[in-house]
Amino acid sequence: MCTVCGCGSGEVTIGGARPAVRPAPGATVAWRPAAGGGHHAHHEHDPAHGHGPAGASAPGHVHAGEDHLHFGQGPARAHAPGLSQGQMVRIEQDILGKNDSLAGANRTWLAERGILALNLVSSPGSGKTTLLCRTIRELAGRTPVAVIEGDQQTEFDAERIRETGARALQINTGKGCHLDAHMVGQALPRLELAENSLLLIENVGNLVCPAAFDLGEAHKVVILSVTEGEDKPLKYPDMFAAADLMLLNKVDLLPHLTFDAERAIDFARRVNPRLEVIRTSATTGEGFDAWLGWIGRGLGRVSASRVETVDALKRRIAELESRLAANAP
C-alpha cells in the first residue's frame, strides 16, 4: 500500500464480487546474472567507479571505467556519445498507457451503444450523491440513467441511488484511492445499460488521484461545494484542469457563508480557461435547468455520432460487397 495516499490493490470488489484478474502485460522475467563472455565480457565493473546517488537533481551514474560508458553524464542526463545502443532500449510509452487503452475500449463500447458517460469527481462531502439523486429524479421518464458508485468501502451510496429507481452498481476500491478503467470495464456489462442512456460514474471522493485516470468517460465533471474553501482549484489544480465542467454546488447556503463564488470560479479558470461552470443546489433545484440542458446536449452529441458511425459502417459494408461482386468469377 502506498503510504502517501493509501493507494493499493487487492481489496477491490465490484458489485460485491471480486474482480477478474487484471490483464498481465507479460510473464515476469526473473532476474538472472548475465552469462559471461559474449558482449558482456567487456562489461566488468571497475572497482574504482561508483554509482552516483539516484535522484532527479543528481547527475548520478557517472562512470569513468574504460570501455564502460553510461548515459547520465551530461547536464540533461542525455546519452553519452559512443554508448553501445545494444544496451539501451527505447520504450517511449506512457506510464498510464495500459489504463488509457482500457479506457479507449470502454469509450468505444459506450459509443457503440450511444451512452453518455460522465465521471463525477470531488472531495468527500461535496454533495455528489444528493446531486445525482435529484438529477435522476428530474430525468425520470425522459432519459434512462444508471450509476456506478466508487467508494473505498460500503454500499451506502449505491443503496441511496437505487431508492430513486435507477440501477446502481457499487465498486469498492478497498485501499485504492480512485476508480480505474479496468474496474469500470468490468462494471459496464453488468449494468445492462439501455441504449442512448446516461451513465453517471461517481468516483471516489478525492480531488487528487482520480484526475489522472481516464475511465472512458465523455467528460469529467468536478463538483466544488461552497462549504469548502474557494481556493481549492489552486490547491488541487490537476482535477480542475482535467474537468470540462464545474458544478458549484450547495449555492443555497451562500447567504450563510463568506464563500466568494466569483473568486472560486476565477481560480478554477486560472487552472483551466475552458472550464464551464454551473451553480447548482440539489436542495432547491437552482441551476438544474442548466445542468440538465448540458447533459441533454451531451446525449445529443453521443447519439448523433453513433448514427454517423452506423452509417459509416453500412457504407463500408456496401463498398466491400460491391468489390466482392466485381471480383467474383
Add this chain to the structure above:
Amino acid sequence: MHEMSLAEGIRGIVEQAATEGGFARVKSIVLEIGALSSVEVEALRFCFDAVMRDTVADGATMEVVDVPGAGWCMPCGETVPIAALYDPCPKCGSYQVQATAGTEMRVRELEVE
C-alpha cells in the same frame, strides 16, 4: 497520490519490453516526467523499489528527465513557459493559458543487459 498505480504501470511496461526484447535484467529505467503532470517524483521513487522487487528490474535505478511545462497564451497567441497549471503568462500576466507541454509521464528507455 496514486504513485503506487503509476509504479505498477512502469513495471508492466518493463516486463512487456523484457518479454519482447529477451533481456534478463534492467539496470536502470529512465522516465520523462513533465512539470505539469500529476506525479510526485519522490513518492514515485518511494513506491518504485517495492514494486520492482522480484522482477526483471529488481534493484534498478530510477532516473528522471524533467520536462518543462509550457502553455498556449490566448491573449499573446504564442507558447510560453509555465511551471504550474495555475501560473499566469510570464509575458502578459493573463491566466488564459492552456497547458500544452509538460503533462507527460512516460518510460523513455531502459538500460538492460
